[in-house]
Amino acid sequence: MQEERIYQFTVEKKEAGERLDVYLRQRLSELSRSRIKTLIEENFIKVNGKETKASHRVKPGEIIEVVIPPEEEPSLEPEDVPFRIIYEDEHLAVIEKPAGVVVHPAPGHKTGTLVHGLLKRLKGLSGIGGELRPGIVHRLDKETSGIMLVAKNDLAHRRLVQAFKNRLIHKEYLAIAYGVPERKFFKIKAPIGRHPVNRKKMTVISSGREAETIFEVKEAFKKASLIFARPLTGRTHQIRVHLSYIGHPILGDPIYGGLKHGLPKPPRLMLHAYKISFSHPATEEPMEFFADLPEDFEKYLQTLKNFL
Numbered sequence: 001m002q003e004e005r006i007y008q009f010t011v012e013k014k015e016a017g018e019r020l021d022v023y024l025r026q027r028l029s030e031l032s033r034s035r036i037k038t039l040i041e042e043n044f045i046k047v048n049g050k051e052t053k054a055s056h057r058v059k060p061g062e063i064i065e066v067v068i069p070p071e072e073e074p075s076l077e078p079e080d081v082p083f084r085i086i087y088e089d090e091h092l093a094v095i096e097k098p099a100g101v102v103v104h105p106a107p108g109h110k111t112g113t114l115v116h117g118l119l120k121r122l123k124g125l126s127g128i129g130g131e132l133r134p135g136i137v138h139r140l141d142k143e144t145s146g147i148m149l150v151a152k153n154d155l156a157h158r159r160l161v162q163a164f165k166n167r168l169i170h171k172e173y174l175a176i177a178y179g180v181p182e183r184k185f186f187k188i189k190a191p192i193g194r195h196p197v198n199r200k201k202m203t204v205i206s207s208g209r210e211a212e213t214i215f216e217v218k219e220a221f222k223k224a225s226l227i228f229a230r231p232l233t234g235r236t237h238q239i240r241v242h243l244s245y246i247g248h249p250i251l252g253d254p255i256y257g258g259l260k261h262g263l264p265k266p267p268r269l270m271l272h273a274y275k276i277s278f279s280h281p282a283t284e285e286p287m288e289f290f291a292d293l294p295e296d297f298e299k300y301l302q303t304l305k306n307f308l
Contacts, residue, residue: 007066011058021054029199081117086289091156091282092149093122096291099145099268104133118150126157137161146273147291159281164234169278173229173239176270177248178261180225184217188242192235201255202237204245211235213242221304223263264303267296
């Protein structure tokens, strides 16, 4: 259980006039604006010792006290959560995660995660990932669909993590992006790091970590394209950031510019992990698995083909 955290800020002259929730969002980057608003409504945030509102305009000299109560421990009771088991043995499972499912418990997602579903349907999960991430070797974003590896014992977990680190596990994706890149085959090598202002966003930045992705345009439509992507490194949001960086954001991406391009509205982030290849952690046997395009992805592709 986390401990209660307390912060105190004194408003300076140059900060006068800002909304309270905006003021605090700039100083407490780990909190979302909605979380700050909730804390204000529940009286965990006070101005000069008094209850206030998110819309309050801060004044010079005001003292703002913020109390962040500990998060409740998420429930890890097994639950029925939708996912498909593609392959399973005593060491690992290969599963297909649908879009909309969060991989493991986190603030705002205490139940209904993939981990809850794994506990319901798989016998045995490695414990290396910690109490809240049993079996989790790697992740997919909530709105990304597709294939994932799950470790069922600690030996398999250690070896799979090391294989990822050594770039011996190959993942391939399909994305529907805005526009059509000039070249059919291209590679982007641009470092990725945390955005200096929006801490929930990644960006291409010189101080970031090495990031490299291979791309191929598989099919072109009016103002959009189906793109193959193979990340050679494993940075957070790597494919999304790299495509946005060259002006071709993935459609349906609310963070990296994939909305409002005069195209039919996509049902979600149009990114799907369709293939993974690796050596089995116990037998070293080469393994390769595929996850067919989900129905919503296929339907949107058809919509683009018919879009004039």
